[in-house]
Amino acid sequence: MKIIQRSRQQSTLTRQFGHYRFLVFALCTLFVSSGDLGAQQWKAVASGVEHAEVRREFSGKQVDVDLLRLDLKKVRIDVKHANDAAIGTETTSSIAKRSKAIAAINAGFFRLDRTPFAGDPVGLFMIDGTPLSEPTNERIQMIVNNMPTRTDVRFARAKISQSVTIGKESFELVGINRERRSDDVVVYTPEFGATTQTNVEGLELVVIKGVITSIADGVGNAVIPRNGYVISVSGPRKDGMLSAARNSSTLTLVRTWEGIPPEFQGDRTRIDIVTGVPQLVRNGAVDITWELEKSNRAFVDTRHPRTAVARLRDGKFLFLTVDGRTEQSAGVGLEDLAAYLVELGAIDAINLDGGGSTTMFLNGKIVNQPSDPGGERKVSDALVVTLRRRR
Numbered sequence: 136m137k138i139i140q141r142s143r144q145q146s147t148l149t150r151q152f153g154h155y156r157f158l159v160f161a162l163c164t165l166f167v168s169s170g171d172l173g174a175q176q177w178k179a180v181a182s183g184v185e186h187a188e189v190r191r192e193f194s195g196k197q198v199d200v201d202l203l204r205l206d207l208k209k210v211r212i213d214v215k216h217a218n219d220a221a222i223g224t225e226t227t228s229s230i231a232k233r234s235k236a237i238a239a240i241n242a243g244f245f246r247l248d249r250t251p252f253a254g255d256p257v258g259l260f261m262i263d264g265t266p267l268s269e270p271t272n273e274r275i276q277m278i279v280n281n282m283p284t285r286t287d288v289r290f291a292r293a294k295i296s297q298s299v300t301i302g303k304e305s306f307e308l309v310g311i312n313r314e315r316r317s318d319d320v321v322v323y324t325p326e327f328g329a330t331t332q333t334n335v336e337g338l339e340l341v342v343i344k345g346v347i348t349s350i351a352d353g354v355g356n357a358v359i360p361r362n363g364y365v366i367s368v369s370g371p372r373k374d375g376m377l378s379a380a381r382n383s384s385t386l387t388l389v390r391t392w393e394g395i396p397p398e399f400q401g402d403r404t405r406i407d408i409v410t411g412v413p414q415l416v417r418n419g420a421v422d423i424t425w426e427l428e429k430s431n432r433a434f435v436d437t438r439h440p441r442t443a444v445a446r447l448r449d450g451k452f453l454f455l456t457v458d459g460r461t462e463q464s465a466g467v468g469l470e471d472l473a474a475y476l477v478e479l480g481a482i483d484a485i486n487l488d489g490g491g492s493t494t495m496f497l498n499g500k501i502v503n504q505p506s507d508p509g510g511e512r513k514v515s516d517a518l519v520v521t522l523r524r525r526r
Contacts, residue, residue: 156511175202179421180498181237183209193475196438196465201495201503202479203238203448203454207286209523212452213280214242216263216516217254221267221326224254224513227494236519239496240442240454242277244488245515251332251415252314252445254515259293264403266390267326269311270294272429275414275485277444277518279407280399288444288452289512290483293394293408297322297365301347302383304322306376308366311383318370322388325360330356337369338377340386347384352377364388409487409516415443415473416484423469425470438466440493440506444518445476445484451481454518455494460506488514 154163160207175187178327183206190199195268205212215234224245231239248256248502259276260268270276273292280287299320305359310321315333323331333355341349346356351357357365366386368376380386413425413435425435440459447453455476459466469486476484491507492514505511 139488153478159522161245170429177204178254180324183207184237184520185521186497186502190351193465193467193471194438197463198467199464200475201456201458203240203495203497203520205238205452205454207288207450207452208284210237210520211281211286211523212288212407213281213521214260214277214279214409214516215519216256216260216262216267216326217448217514219326220254220328221324222252222254222328224515226511226513227517228496228511230517231496231519234519236496236521237498238520239494239517240444240487241492241512241514242442242458242496242516242518243411244486248446250314255313256410256515257409258412259295260410260516261406261408264406265326265408266295266408267312269297269309270410271314272412274410274412274428275424276408276410277485277487278396278399281405281407286452288446289396289399290446290485291394291396293392293494296391296393298389300387300389301376301379302385304375304379306368306372306379308388313404315367315369319365320368320376322370323357323365323366323367325359327359328378329345330358331365331367332356333367337367338373338380339368340366340376340380342366342388344387345385345387347380347386348379349381370411409484409518411444411487413469414483414485415469416445416476416481418476419448419482421470421473423473423479425469435469438468439489441472442468442485442493442495443472443476444487445479447480448482449480449487453481453484454495454520456493456503457489458504458506459495461504464504 177185185200186203216354256268258274259270312327335355339351339357441457443455445453458464491512495503
């Protein structure tokens, strides 16, 4: 009887308030679609910087998440490489402190070994309009445009075509500031370091202001001039470039860009680029492009610590870190992560380097739990947040 009576009461209430259903549903939909993150316990850290700590379940396991919500009219985001160079490693917190940043997260994937090339970014990497590493495998990039009054961010797959012309001869340029392979053409700029770190099996042309000042065949490890660069070639193309350099001392380096967003085509010195993998969200829907970017299914499915960034519907920008590999926090697969980002109001999002690299720095300290046994890992680069000066 009680059950029947309750059912009747519920039926009466349903009829009485039924006309409010659509209104309530519409309001809930509005909050979700507008990227409202009111369910998070947001704490204002500084003007334009909010932090939230979240503990929730993903696919049956508990996970700790840190979120930073950024107003890009009040803060700026910069890509910074370890030691302000093209290679090498440094902790995220150290990069942040050197940059006088209020916040930072680790960023791109990189070469992690004990060679002189450790810290070489994987994919296109650019700071203040200067490319320090070339694109690879159609990987998704975060492109930052720091304008005088605001920062704009887009995700794209920019490409760069490079060539050198010596006299009347042209040669394709393959790499930027990385280890030279057995059949390769690489340019080394001052950001790489003092010398090219190459072996004796190639040809190196030292160039200053468009003039070849030195030709070193079979020597290797050329000194990189502070006001110039070195073109280093190995394999079958070496003889042709050597012949051209002996006939002409004039060398022109040409770079052609594709895929830079049209609204970013102005002053390129304002542009920073870092590469992630894969894309997670596009146009407000889950779109994980691991096959296009030549990643693998296991990387998508396996629970790892993760670092990601997203553009939100309300115009703000999101930094996210997910802890993992501990009993406290299990990490997350990319399907769950992408769905969560959509839930948070992301219209576009990409995955950055994760695992032991995942680190969030805020207001002078690390706020997440890096998973490496030794604590915070040294990384190649970071995204740093600084406050804009009030005008």
